Amino acid sequence: MKNEILIKKLNDFIKKYKAENTLFYMFWKSLGETDDFYIIGGAIRSIYNNNKPRDLDIIVKSGMKGILERLSGVSMYRNYYGGYKIDLNGLIVDIWDFESHWAFKKGILPADEKYLTESCFFDFDALVYSPVTNYLNIDRYLHAIESRTIDFIKNDTDYIECNPGNLTNVVRAIVAAIDFDLTFSTSVTTYIKSFLIKNDFDSLKKCEYRHYKEDKISFEHYNRILQTVI
Numbered sequence: 001m002k003n004e005i006l007i008k009k010l011n012d013f014i015k016k017y018k019a020e021n022t023l024f025y026m027f028w029k030s031l032g033e034t035d036d037f038y039i040i041g042g043a044i045r046s047i048y049n050n051n052k053p054r055d056l057d058i059i060v061k062s063g064m065k066g067i068l069e070r071l072s073g074v075s076m077y078r079n080y081y082g083g084y085k086i087d088l089n090g091l092i093v094d095i096w097d098f099e100s101h102w103a104f105k106k107g108i109l110p111a112d113e114k115y116l117t118e119s120c121f122f123d124f125d126a127l128v129y130s131p132v133t134n135y136l137n138i139d140r141y142l143h144a145i146e147s148r149t150i151d152f153i154k155n156d157t158d159y160i161e162c163n164p165g166n167l168t169n170v171v172r173a174i175v176a177a178i179d180f181d182l183t184f185s186t187s188v189t190t191y192i193k194s195f196l197i198k199n200d201f202d203s204l205k206k207c208e209y210r211h212y213k214e215d216k217i218s219f220e221h222y223n224r225i226l227q228t229v230i
Contacts, residue, residue, distance in 0.1 A: 003136050009047050010039070010129055010136075023074060023088040030070045034063035036132060038116055044127035045141060054212070055092035059083075061113065064097040081164060106162045108154075121163050122188075123151050124176050150176060151185035160191065167207045170195045174225055175208075175216045184229070193229040 018025045031037050037060040043053035060067070068076070068084060075087040082105065083096030098104050103119040104111035113130075117137050120126040126140035144150060150173055152160060163169065170192050176182060184192060196204075201222050208216055 003138075006044075006048055006138070007129070007134050007136055010044065011131070013043075013047055013053070014131065017091060021089050021091060023071075024091055027067070027071060027086070027088055027093065030067045031058070031060070034060050034067065036061040036113060036130070038113065039129045039131065040116060041120060041125045041127060044129055044138065045124070048127070048138070048141075055094060058093060058095045059101060059116065060095065060097050062097060064095060064100075067095070102162065102164055103159070108156075108159050108162055118153055120153055121165065121169060122173060122176070123153055124180070124182070125172075126153055144182065145180065148182050149185050150182050150188050152187055152191075155187050160187075167195050167199055167203070168211050170199075171204060171208050171211060171217070174221065175212070177225070178217070178221055189229045192225070196226060196229060 014028065018028055037058055039056065039058055041057040043056045046053040064084075071086065076084050079085045079094055081094070081096065081102055082100040083094055086093045086095060098111045101111075101119060103109045103115075109115040109119055116128045117126045117140060120128075120140075123140040123144040126144075127138045129136050140153060154160075165172075173184065173188060173192060177184065199207075201219060204217065204222065
């Protein structure tokens with residue numbers, strides 16, 4: 001899919017939700033008053049594949065406090081990545097600023113928009129779009145799909161160990177492998193193995209329900225993954 005087509009689909013999605021969802025309209029209007037903001041990750045991937053996004057991940061360069069203040073009374077709470085999870089009439093938005101993003105906060109990467117793609121943990125999540133400038137970068141995601149392999153954006157020990165996702169990352173990688181018929185790189189296999197050794201199927205399912213609120217991984221899938229990585 002050409003970038004221009006995907007950009008149009010992304011903007012059509014935003015326009016639709018602004019028209020149908022009052023809280024989202026208010027939220028988007030507040031975003032427009034910040035210097036820079038970006039959509040990252042799964043929502044872009046879903047729209048690329050003609051699916052409805054499960055949620056929306058947004059990172060702002062500055063001004064997140066003002067955005068949250070203008071949403072007083074809206075259900076929100078801290079997520080485990082250091083940002084906030086907001087319920088906008090059923091559309092879930094996770095929002096961070098550059099200062100609270102784990103890779104920037106830990107000093108793993110410079111806190112600059114040029115490093116947003118690199119700040120994604122897995123390559124299948126590495127999609128970045130700026131509604132302000134129409135900048136779009138999905139190169140690493142396309143590489144993952146073309147290679148049929150899930151890998152880390154950075155195969156660096158500090159980078160991997162500093163990410164707070166832990167078992168949730170394992171769940172997301174397994175679900176992506178199922179959904180897109182992907183395999184795991186050697187380093188991702190080692191990462192998954194380290195968590196599956198310490199966590200049984202029930203622990204995995206509890207984490208899955210927290211993240212997806214629905215069944216994604218069957219016991220058969222779990223056993224297949226277990227045989228692959230151990």
